[in-house]
Amino acid sequence: MWEKQRNWWKNSGYGVSRGEKWWWNGEVQESIKRKSRAYKDWKVRHAQGAEELYREEEIDARRRVGMAIGRAAEQMNERLGTREGENDIYKISNLRKRQREDLGKLGVIKDRDGNILYRDEDIKKRWRKYFEQLLNIENENEEMGGSTEVGGNGDGDTG
Known part of the structure; x- marks a missing residue:
């Protein structure tokens, strides 16, 4: 079941995990491994001529990644022209909308009585009450006796 779901996600263009890209293929993977x-x-073995080889492999990897992205974009554009692709347009649109949303969105929290708060107004009110209570607690430490003056020689002369 996991394999079937994984293949659906992979073929739909949304990726499977953070590291997996929708355009990633075996050719790109081999190029990255060589690089x-x-x-x-x-860097580690200090092999003779290794820096030049690394620079060549880096250029090759970038070229292959660019080609893979181009091919994948062409395939996606062709797919979007089909009946199935029309549904994907809405999925992509919603995905992009969610990515643009403010990260400061609050979500869901509980109030003092354990009731779940969903609305943004209620959540903000709860946070406001929480911080007012937290920050407006009277100082429980006893007042220190004696003078509150700082410095001086003890006879009231500060000079």
Whole structure:
């Protein structure tokens, strides 16, 4: 079941995990591995001519990534022209809308009685009450006796 769901997500263009990209393919993966090995040869093993090889592999990897993104975009555009693609347009639109939303959105919290608060107004009121209570507590420490003057020689002369 997981494999079926994973394939659906992968083919729909939304990715599976943070590291997996919708345009990622085996060609790009092999190129990135070669670049990584060349980097290790250069930085860790200090191999002769490794820096030049790494630079070549880096250029090759960037070229292959660009080509993969271009091919994937073409396939997505072709798919969007079909009946199935019309539904995907709405999914992509909603996904982009959610990505643009303010990250400060509050979500859901509970009040003092354990009731769940959903509306933004109620949540803001609860946070306001919480911080007012937190920040307006009287100082419970006893007042220190004696003078409140700072400095001086003890006879009231500060100079």
